[in-house]
Amino acid sequence: MASIDSRATEPDTRKGHPSGIDGNAPGRRFEFKWAPYLFLLPTVGFLCVFSILPMFSGFWMSLHRVDVIRGTFNFIGLANYTRLFHDSQFGLSIFNTAWYTLTVVPLIVVASIAIAVCLRESRPARLLARVGFYIPFVLSPVVVATSWKWLLNEDLGVIDGFMKWAGLSTIPWLSADFPARVSVVLASVWNLVGFYMLMVLAGLSQISHDLYEAARIEGANRWRQFWHITLPLLRPTILLIVILATIHATQAFETILLLTDGGPGGATRLVVQNMYQAAFGRLEPGYGVAQAVVLMPVILCVAWLQMRLFKEEGIF
Amino acid sequence: MHRLVVCVAAGLLIAVSVSEAKTLSVLLLANASTQTQIQQLLKEYSAENSGIDFNVSIVPYSSFTAKVNTLVAGGEPPDILEVTTAYIQTYADLALDLTQYTDRSELLNRYLPSYQAFIKSGNKVIGIPIEATINGLFYNKNLFAQAGITVSADPAHIWTWMQFKETLERVMKLRSCRIGVAYDCSVQRWSNLLYQANGRWISTDGRQILPDRQAATQALTFFRGLIEAKLVPTSSWPGKTDGGPLFKTGVTAMMWAGNWELKTLVEGGTLFPFGTTFFPKDAIRAACPGGEFVMGFAKSQNHDDAAKVLLWWAKPETTKRYLESLGGSLLSPMQNLPVNYGKYTEYLKPMLDDLSATPDWVAEDLARPQLNLLQNDLLDQLILYSTGRAGLDATLSRIDQLGSQVLNRPKQ
Numbered sequence: 001m002a003s004i005d006s007r008a009t010e011p012d013t014r015k016g017h018p019s020g021i022d023g024n025a026p027g028r029r030f031e032f033k034w035a036p037y038l039f040l041l042p043t044v045g046f047l048c049v050f051s052i053l054p055m056f057s058g059f060w061m062s063l064h065r066v067d068v069i070r071g072t073f074n075f076i077g078l079a080n081y082t083r084l085f086h087d088s089q090f091g092l093s094i095f096n097t098a099w100y101t102l103t104v105v106p107l108i109v110v111a112s113i114a115i116a117v118c119l120r121e122s123r124p125a126r127l128l129a130r131v132g133f134y135i136p137f138v139l140s141p142v143v144v145a146t147s148w149k150w151l152l153n154e155d156l157g158v159i160d161g162f163m164k165w166a167g168l169s170t171i172p173w174l175s176a177d178f179p180a181r182v183s184v185v186l187a188s189v190w191n192l193v194g195f196y197m198l199m200v201l202a203g204l205s206q207i208s209h210d211l212y213e214a215a216r217i218e219g220a221n222r223w224r225q226f227w228h229i230t231l232p233l234l235r236p237t238i239l240l241i242v243i244l245a246t247i248h249a250t251q252a253f254e255t256i257l258l259l260t261d262g263g264p265g266g267a268t269r270l271v272v273q274n275m276y277q278a279a280f281g282r283l284e285p286g287y288g289v290a291q292a293v294v295l296m297p298v299i300l301c302v303a304w305l306q307m308r309l310f311k312e313e314g315i316f
Numbered sequence: 317m318h319r320l321v322v323c324v325a326a327g328l329l330i331a332v333s334v335s336e337a338k339t340l341s342v343l344l345l346a347n348a349s350t351q352t353q354i355q356q357l358l359k360e361y362s363a364e365n366s367g368i369d370f371n372v373s374i375v376p377y378s379s380f381t382a383k384v385n386t387l388v389a390g391g392e393p394p395d396i397l398e399v400t401t402a403y404i405q406t407y408a409d410l411a412l413d414l415t416q417y418t419d420r421s422e423l424l425n426r427y428l429p430s431y432q433a434f435i436k437s438g439n440k441v442i443g444i445p446i447e448a449t450i451n452g453l454f455y456n457k458n459l460f461a462q463a464g465i466t467v468s469a470d471p472a473h474i475w476t477w478m479q480f481k482e483t484l485e486r487v488m489k490l491r492s493c494r495i496g497v498a499y500d501c502s503v504q505r506w507s508n509l510l511y512q513a514n515g516r517w518i519s520t521d522g523r524q525i526l527p528d529r530q531a532a533t534q535a536l537t538f539f540r541g542l543i544e545a546k547l548v549p550t551s552s553w554p555g556k557t558d559g560g561p562l563f564k565t566g567v568t569a570m571m572w573a574g575n576w577e578l579k580t581l582v583e584g585g586t587l588f589p590f591g592t593t594f595f596p597k598d599a600i601r602a603a604c605p606g607g608e609f610v611m612g613f614a615k616s617q618n619h620d621d622a623a624k625v626l627l628w629w630a631k632p633e634t635t636k637r638y639l640e641s642l643g644g645s646l647l648s649p650m651q652n653l654p655v656n657y658g659k660y661t662e663y664l665k666p667m668l669d670d671l672s673a674t675p676d677w678v679a680e681d682l683a684r685p686q687l688n689l690l691q692n693d694l695l696d697q698l699i700l701y702s703t704g705r706a707g708l709d710a711t712l713s714r715i716d717q718l719g720s721q722v723l724n725r726p727k728q
Contacts, residue, residue, distance in 0.1 A: 065725075068385045068388070068389055069385065069388055069389075069406065069407065069409065069410060070409060070410070071388075071389055089693075089696075149557065153551050153555070153557055154549065154550055154551045154555060155494060155495055155549045155550075155551045155557075155562065156551070156562070156565060157551075172550055172555075174551070174554075174555045174556070175550040175551065175553075175554050175555045175703070177705075257378075260556070261556055262692075263554050263556060263695075263696070263699060264554035264555075264699050264703065265554065265696050265699045265700040265703070265705060266696050277692050280381050280382050280385070281381075281689070281691065281692050282689045282690070282692075282693075282722070283381075283385070283406075283689060
């Protein structure tokens with residue numbers, strides 16, 4: 001028994017420190033366990049090569065005037081950053097990105113919940129409708145943009161054609177600032193809502209029917225059931241949707257590029273397209289990267305908020 | 317023993333020939349109407365020149381610069397690159413100089429003056445024009461007949477800008493006509509007006525943008541007038557709907573586009589007869605030339621073999637064979653090359669006339685790489701002005717500002 005106790009009090013180098021180094025054991029030989037580090041190496045290596053190194057080299061590039069074609073770098077200090085703060089196009093693209101994100105994300109959340117709740121039961125017609133809502137998500141951005149471009153065409157489009165037939169005045173969907181912004185949001189929501197609807201359906205399947213049964217017995221109508229059972233229990237799913245949709249919105253590029261090309265006059269040009277245009281259109285990669293560097297604190301704040309919300313919800 | 321010697325010799329010969337075989341990397345623009353014919357031509361070259369093979373990659377226009385710049389920055393430029401007028405001068409410094417392999421003036425003189433401007437860079441010749449395009453004007457014959465308007469076939473009686481506008485207004489009065497002129501939303505298409513007003517984008521010394529303010533003002537205000545009079549539909553400008561589909565509906569009087577639209581219109585068929593006519597004129601007659609080129613890079617792995625391929629393509633018989641394999645819808649960039657344009661002959665006549673009436677400096681102006689860098693920004697400004705969201709002075713001063721950022725960019 002005594003021998004067991006003495007073993008229990010003996011310092012264990014395998015447990016004392018995650019690295020396997022027990023610094024509290026004077027005179028003991030340092031034992032370094034390589035295995036955990038070796039297991040981590042591929043991931044850390046990938047992260048370094050594809051995320052951390054590009055981040056630092058991007059920042060370094062933003063301090064230079066880069067000639068991509070001749071491969072020359074000319075140090076210009078913070079000139080790209082000072083130029084950024086005088087660039088009205090960059091300011092407009094920030095505004096557009098904020099507007100786009102703040103409209104697309106709530107619309108996606110509301111629409112995906114509404115559709116999922118309506119199509120909750122597994123009847124054949126509803127299953128078919130689910131497929132119908134999901135199809136736009138698997139379409140290529142070219143198809144999505146081209147379809148919407150023709151639907152919204154002012155001269156020959158179906159929507160304006162219907163409005164003319166109904167005696168209403170037509171809307172310049174793609175050629176005036178506000179309608180173009182609305183069009184881009186509509187096309188994006190239509191494109192993405194099917195994916196998020198599936199997530200809500202998965203969330204709904206986790207809610208026990210007993211809760212609804214009990215609520216019905218207590219006299220709760222469908223609205224109260226939704227408000228007091230469905231919505232609270234969907235909170236983790238909704239949170240996940242908000243985060244994923246925000247990421248989607250800040251990365252939006254192809255559909256908008258093909259639908260409006262950032263037009264008219266830059267009214268729908270988001271930051272990603274602005275960066276792309278600076279780097280590949282005007283061949284100023286340093287200036288393009290400077291925009292990304294300025295945006296980094298904003299993205300970090302969103303990431304921090306995301307971590308906090310996840311923690312509060314106990315998701316991790 | 318004798319057999320053994322023969323076998324060893326044959327083996328060595330095969331090994332030597334295999335080691336000498338070269339594969340040239342070729343980067344082509346995704347273009348359904350030309351990419352097959354170009355690959356066919358390269359196969360012919362391989363058949364004629366044993367030991368030369370081609371590894372062809374096709375890139376969409378939208379990712380073209382990203383792809384080429386990545387290859388160039390990585391030190392692995394393609395041996396042969398297909399490139400448009402907008403980009404050829406961008407790569408001039410790195411281009412393979414064909415004067416190292418042939419006589420400069422003899423090579424240049426094979427081509428129309430407009431196309432010489434695109435391939436010259438200092439004393440270098442940096443590419444071979446393989447096909448020419450030209451901006452042009454299409455009209456719906458039914459609508460014009462209903463409006464009682466005859467279109468002149470004589471270049472001596474072409475419309476002035478005002479006559480062009482009045483003609484459109486007359487056709488637009490028809491109930492069956494819903495769109496005046498489908499006008500592609502691009503800087504190049506708008507530039508026809510600037511050149512017709514005898515203006516240019518960049519001064520000859522390369523230091524100033526829109527040096528002739530009067531010409532620029534005329535072109536800007538005339539175009540805004542077309543939009544305000546609803547002769548150019550907002551779905552085109554600024555809606556960016558291509559002219560082709562709008563024109564094909566049969567309710568559009570005219571289309572301001574280019575000869576590349578002919579293939580779709582003629583082979584795809586239209587429900588109405590259509591024709592082409594001369595561009596209207598202001599101070600001068602002008603139309604934007606364009607086209608595609610093949611070029612090499614001085615530091616590519618097989619640049620000597622690439623030069624041989626390019627010079628083979630520069631032979632009149634190769635260019636003619638290539639153009640005729642396309643069915644004749646694209647024009648020859650070569651001087652005095654009798655190409656059979658087949659069913660496109662009648663449609664191309666006014667466009668060829670516009671091309672011959674266009675001064676050489678138009679191509680020089682269009683070929684400037686700075687103009688290409690400014691494309692998107694200039695288009696934004698043209699849209700803001702033409703749709704009435706910016707005034708003339710504000711537009712010109714913003715263009716000045718954008719121009720100075722690029723024109724005064726220090727050379728590294």
